[in-house]
Amino acid sequence: MEAPIKILIADDEPDIIEIISFHLNKLGYEVATAKDGSEAIEKANSFAPDCIILDVMMPKRTGFEVCEYLRSQKQFDKTLIVLLTALNDEASHIKGLELGGDDFISKPISPKVLVSRITALFRRLQPTESDKKIITAGDLMIDISQYKTVLKGVTHVLAKKEFELLYLLAAQPGRVFLRGEILSQVWGNDVIVGDRTIDVHVRKIRAKLGIDCITTVKGVGYKFDY
Amino acid sequence: MEAPIKILIADDEPDIIEIISFHLNKLGYEVATAKDGSEAIEKANSFAPDCIILDVMMPKRTGFEVCEYLRSQKQFDKTLIVLLTALNDEASHIKGLELGGDDFISKPISPKVLVSRITALFRRLQPTESDKKIITAGDLMIDISQYKTVLKGVTHVLAKKEFELLYLLAAQPGRVFLRGEILSQVWGNDVIVGDRTIDVHVRKIRAKLGIDCITTVKGVGYKFDY
DNA sequence: TAGTTAGTTAACAATTTGATAATGTAAACC
DNA sequence: GGTTTACATTATCAAATTGTTAACTAACTA
Numbered sequence: 001m002e003a004p005i006k007i008l009i010a011d012d013e014p015d016i017i018e019i020i021s022f023h024l025n026k027l028g029y030e031v032a033t034a035k036d037g038s039e040a041i042e043k044a045n046s047f048a049p050d051c052i053i054l055d056v057m058m059p060k061r062t063g064f065e066v067c068e069y070l071r072s073q074k075q076f077d078k079t080l081i082v083l084l085t086a087l088n089d090e091a092s093h094i095k096g097l098e099l100g101g102d103d104f105i106s107k108p109i110s111p112k113v114l115v116s117r118i119t120a121l122f123r124r125l126q127p128t129e130s131d132k133k134i135i136t137a138g139d140l141m142i143d144i145s146q147y148k149t150v151l152k153g154v155t156h157v158l159a160k161k162e163f164e165l166l167y168l169l170a171a172q173p174g175r176v177f178l179r180g181e182i183l184s185q186v187w188g189n190d191v192i193v194g195d196r197t198i199d200v201h202v203r204k205i206r207a208k209l210g211i212d213c214i215t216t217v218k219g220v221g222y223k224f225d226y
Numbered sequence: 227m228e229a230p231i232k233i234l235i236a237d238d239e240p241d242i243i244e245i246i247s248f249h250l251n252k253l254g255y256e257v258a259t260a261k262d263g264s265e266a267i268e269k270a271n272s273f274a275p276d277c278i279i280l281d282v283m284m285p286k287r288t289g290f291e292v293c294e295y296l297r298s299q300k301q302f303d304k305t306l307i308v309l310l311t312a313l314n315d316e317a318s319h320i321k322g323l324e325l326g327g328d329d330f331i332s333k334p335i336s337p338k339v340l341v342s343r344i345t346a347l348f349r350r351l352q353p354t355e356s357d358k359k360i361i362t363a364g365d366l367m368i369d370i371s372q373y374k375t376v377l378k379g380v381t382h383v384l385a386k387k388e389f390e391l392l393y394l395l396a397a398q399p400g401r402v403f404l405r406g407e408i409l410s411q412v413w414g415n416d417v418i419v420g421d422r423t424i425d426v427h428v429r430k431i432r433a434k435l436g437i438d439c440i441t442t443v444k445g446v447g448y449k450f451d452y
Numbered sequence: 453t454a455g456t457t458a459g460t461t462a463a464c465a466a467t468t469t470g471a472t473a474a475t476g477t478a479a480a481c482c
Numbered sequence: 483g484g485t486t487t488a489c490a491t492t493a494t495c496a497a498a499t500t501g502t503t504a505a506c507t508a509a510c511t512a
Contacts, residue, residue, distance in 0.1 A: 090336050090338060090339055093336075093339050093342070094338060094339060094342045097342045097343060097345070097346040098342065100349075101346065102346060102350055103329075103346070104343075110316050110319075112316060112320060113316055113319050113320060116319070116320045116323045116324070117323060117330075119323070120323045120327065120328060120329070121350075123326075124328055124347070124350060124351070125350065145400075145401050145402065146400045146401060146402055146449065147402045147443050147446050147449075159444070159445075159468080159469060159470085160443075160444060160445035160446055160469080160470095161469080161470070162469095193470085193471065193472090194471070194472065194473095195489095196471080196472070196473085196489090196490095197470075197471055197472080199489065199490065199491085200470080200471075200472090200490090200491085200492095201470085202489095202490090203490065203491065203492095216488095216489065216490090218479085218480095218487095218488065218489070219487090219488070219489095385457080385458055385459080386458075386459090387458075387459065388458090419459085419460065419461090420460075420461065420462090421499090421500090422460085422461070422462080422500090422501095423459075423460060423461075425499095425500060425501065425502085426459085426460075426461090426501090426502085426503095427459085428500095428501090429501065429502070429503095442499095442500070442501090444467090444468060444469075444498095444499065444500075445468090445469080445498085445499070445500095
């Protein structure tokens with residue numbers, strides 16, 4: 001995510017708001033606050049936060065009501081909702097989660113733990129992070145999820161081994177890979193192939209892309225340089 | 227998900243295992259258990275659970291160690307990890323989450339709350355945006371609620387598996403799906419079918435729609451591209 | 453119960469890919 | 483200047499992968 005992550009805190013106790021804001025700000029989050037349930041809904045709409053921390057016991061509308069409302073609105077589909085409460089009874093805990101809350105934390109709250117839990121939730125929310133593996137270098141783009149390379153807007157289709165070899169090198173531009181490293185990474189340790197095989201594949205990549213993005217380091221190996 | 231959700235419980239106290247298993251089973255989850263850290267890792271590999279509940283204090287390997295190990299393995303990327311502990315100190319709470327845990331719960335645990343929290347975590351894992359029932363790409367429309375595809379205004383009726391395969395690929399256009407992914411998503415992990423089965427279905431889809439919207443990536447898999 | 457449909461498998465054809473050998477080339481070394 | 487060394491190039495062939503067709507089975511339907 002490019003823009004800073006936005007978090008809305010809704011609680012009627014100014015002390016709580018202040019201490020949580022302080023910790024979240026310190027970590028680079030953009031924070032907005034609300035002092036009751038109605039304001040929480042207003043701010044949710046205007047601020048469009050990525051995460052909303054809701055005290056259950058608030059004037060005007062309870063955290064439960066706000067949570068239920070937010071969950072009924074499509075634009076808050078992906079918004080994390082963390083419910084805070086002084087009550088530690090099982091029933092409200094379960095109710096909070098059933099209304100669509102992502103976490104339910106009983107007071108007294110350690111700000112560090114709260115922040116830690118929110119971080120854990122955000123981590124889970126980024127499923128594409130590990131999937132999206134796109135390397136870009138100048139006008140060359142290498143996308144492993146699509147198994148394709150795009151150079152100056154033109155897509156070039158590489159064979160499996162060619163692609164894997166290019167991807168390995170391009171993942172660490174400038175770093176020289178020994179022939180042995182390349183063999184074990186791309187071909188695996190079990191397969192036994194000759195040294196010349198690498199040369200041939202390097203040549204094919206150069207030919208297909210039409211650019212010399214792979215540099216030979218004589219007597220050592222190859223590196224991606226573009 | 228077609229197949230039942232699998233949960234692994236690791237705790238050295240048989241009572242805890244029994245009561246949690248009971249509740250999870252009742253809700254239709256498939257449950258496996260382990261009595262120490264080493265067994266937890268073994269079972270994680272053989273059982274391939276969607277969620278792992280780890281007691282922190284276990285013989286052989288602690289929950290922290292197991293958690294750290296699992297997070298270092300790529301195949302457990304998407305596996306939920308819930309840590310249980312008798313200690314309620316802030317430091318281990320934060321440590322557990324930083325090691326990659328998705329939730330951290332202090333004992334004594336209410337089984338209902340535990341189950342409720344796990345459900346909340348799973349709910350978040352479900353793709354909300356791609357929950358869209360209708361996929362459109364150019365003049366092709368794929369409607370899962372009616373199980374039909376409309377191309378240039380003409381409705382084409384695909385068989386169940388054909389449709390599910392097309393739907394999976396079309397949900398993420400351009401993304402290459404490995405054969406293994408396709409098998410586990412469309413056919414499920416338990417069913418064993420040959421590789422040719424996928425080819426045949428792809429062929430049927432191409433024939434019925436009359437367009438080549440599925441591209442073969444040799445040695446890798448298939449992708450939707452239109 | 454015969455006919456239909458979906459799903460799967462098997463067999464073979466078509467295609468692509470990968471590895472190797474043979475040869476060419478350029479720099480390094482003596 | 484000849485020799486050696488290292489890498490590049492080309493051509494070829496075997497192996498792997500996928501496409502296609504046909505046939506079989508199970509479930510459903512009339």
